[in-house]
Amino acid sequence: MTVSFDEIPEKSGFCAIDCIHSTPILHHRALILEPLLALRFNGVDSPQGIKRKAPHNVGFIGPNGIRRIDRSGAQQGGVASRKEVAQQSSRRLHSIDQPQHHIMVVADMTGGRLSAQDKDILGLAHQLAAKKAATAVMLVVFGEHKETTFAESGVDRLLHIEGDAFEGFSPDLRLAWLAAIEREMQPDYWIFPDSGLGGGDLGRRLAVELEVHAATGLWQVNLNEEGFSCTCRASAATQDLTRALPRVILALAECAEPISDTLHEAQEVKLMREPLDQLPRIQDLGAVAVDPASVSLAEAEFILSGGNGIRDWDAFHETARILGATEGASRVAVDDGFMPRDRQVGATGTWVTARVYMAVGISGAIQHLQGIQSCDKVICINTDAGCDMVKRADLALIGDSTEILAAVRRKVSELKQEKRHVA
Numbered sequence: 001m002t003v004s005f006d007e008i009p010e011k012s013g014f015c016a017i018d019c020i021h022s023t024p025i026l027h028h029r030a031l032i033l034e035p036l037l038a039l040r041f042n043g044v045d046s047p048q049g050i051k052r053k054a055p056h057n058v059g060f061i062g063p064n065g066i067r068r069i070d071r072s073g074a075q076q077g078g079v080a081s082r083k084e085v086a087q088q089s090s091r092r093l094h095s096i097d098q099p100q101h102h103i104m105v106v107a108d109m110t111g112g113r114l115s116a117q118d119k120d121i122l123g124l125a126h127q128l129a130a131k132k133a134a135t136a137v138m139l140v141v142f143g144e145h146k147e148t149t150f151a152e153s154g155v156d157r158l159l160h161i162e163g164d165a166f167e168g169f170s171p172d173l174r175l176a177w178l179a180a181i182e183r184e185m186q187p188d189y190w191i192f193p194d195s196g197l198g199g200g201d202l203g204r205r206l207a208v209e210l211e212v213h214a215a216t217g218l219w220q221v222n223l224n225e226e227g228f229s230c231t232c233r234a235s236a237a238t239q240d241l242t243r244a245l246p247r248v249i250l251a252l253a254e255c256a257e258p259i260s261d262t263l264h265e266a267q268e269v270k271l272m273r274e275p276l277d278q279l280p281r282i283q284d285l286g287a288v289a290v291d292p293a294s295v296s297l298a299e300a301e302f303i304l305s306g307g308n309g310i311r312d313w314d315a316f317h318e319t320a321r322i323l324g325a326t327e328g329a330s331r332v333a334v335d336d337g338f339m340p341r342d343r344q345v346g347a348t349g350t351w352v353t354a355r356v357y358m359a360v361g362i363s364g365a366i367q368h369l370q371g372i373q374s375c376d377k378v379i380c381i382n383t384d385a386g387c388d389m390v391k392r393a394d395l396a397l398i399g400d401s402t403e404i405l406a407a408v409r410r411k412v413s414e415l416k417q418e419k420r421h422v423a
């Protein structure tokens, strides 16, 4: 979606970052955004009062940088029923009346929503399920969630395990539930995202519990005469290792294509026997605030990145501080001495996996785009509507970086003040 800065209606304020809506960061950091939703879903009122639909607002860019058309309509907002979605779209309904086998997916659900990696592993689960009749892909979700696209993402069955205890760090409890699922359902495979967000840890814990030599860093599954084999990153990701596919799988992002042409039942199920209460061995003392400036780029969830189009670096740093974003930079900004070398994003810098990447005054050279290919949502601010970063972005603001960053700061300050009044 491309919005000229001049086209943003006065009453909606600076409302440019609707795609953050799908991330947890919205609730903590990017307070600028709510009015934007109206803009994204309803189009923009031009100065003449004519409603304009953003012509680029079709589909979205996937983690591998390819534009995908979301035929479910979910990307366009609004909550459509599963039947409506099926009617509106050309998606075939994939239903399994009585599953005989299960493939269990335990998603990270960062911020209560399926991440791009979660969707990739659901795609992987369906690759395995397709080889055996009456196999359902079941998603295990712990605690509260905000996800509305389970059906579009390939979830045949949903096991939602509720409880306040899951809001904190609770690996013992989660493992006890997974062990109970194992006893009751004996799934063919367990798949976790091999991430630092929970899946990587929980998957390894389950593998120890089940005495399985898990496949970690998996990025490909192959079917051959002996059955499934898999290819995993090994030796600190310097080599690939091919082995038989074990029951516990920890998979990397882009291990498979996410589901895009079928609609699934996402039917809720319950366990017949819940695990017995047990004394936890770990006590969660709560989250600790982290200074975003000290977060390494590779781990940052929200990055504000500056390039050669930044005219006022003090204002850039101030915007990052107000947004609570970690700072990144293009190579030109680093070479020119405006940012330290360890902040360079790209092929010869750091490859980042942020939920939201905001590129300001960065043209989108191939070496830079390589470094952001795993980012969930990309927002860019640029004077050139035809540059490659605009093509890559989920949302582009066309205008001068200094003016737009000033508007962002203004809006965030206003919203923070409003929040203080309410409190």
Ligand SMILES: Cc1cc2nc3c(=O)[nH]c(=O)nc-3n(C[C@H](O)[C@H](O)[C@H](O)COP(=O)(O)OP(=O)(O)OC[C@H]3O[C@@H](n4cnc5c(N)ncnc54)[C@H](O)[C@@H]3O)c2cc1C
Binding pocket: 306, 307, 308, 309, 310, 311, 329, 330, 331, 332, 333, 344, 345, 346, 347, 348, 349, 350, 360, 361, 362, 363, 364, 365, 366, 367, 368, 371, 381, 382, 383, 384, 387, 399, 400, 401, 402
């Ligand atoms: C071997 C090799 C490895 C490389 N590795 C990397 C790497 O890891 N990371 C990396 O980033 N680059 C890398 N590069 C460099 C890369 O090719 C580009 O030169 C670089 O990314 C460009 O940086 P930039 O987008 O900030 O600058 P530019 O290409 O100069 O783009 C500046 C952008 O700012 C916009 N702009 C100008 N004024 C304004 C304004 N007032 N408001 C808003 N927008 C404005 C312009 O329209 C333009 O799009 C590498 C190059 C080579 C050859």
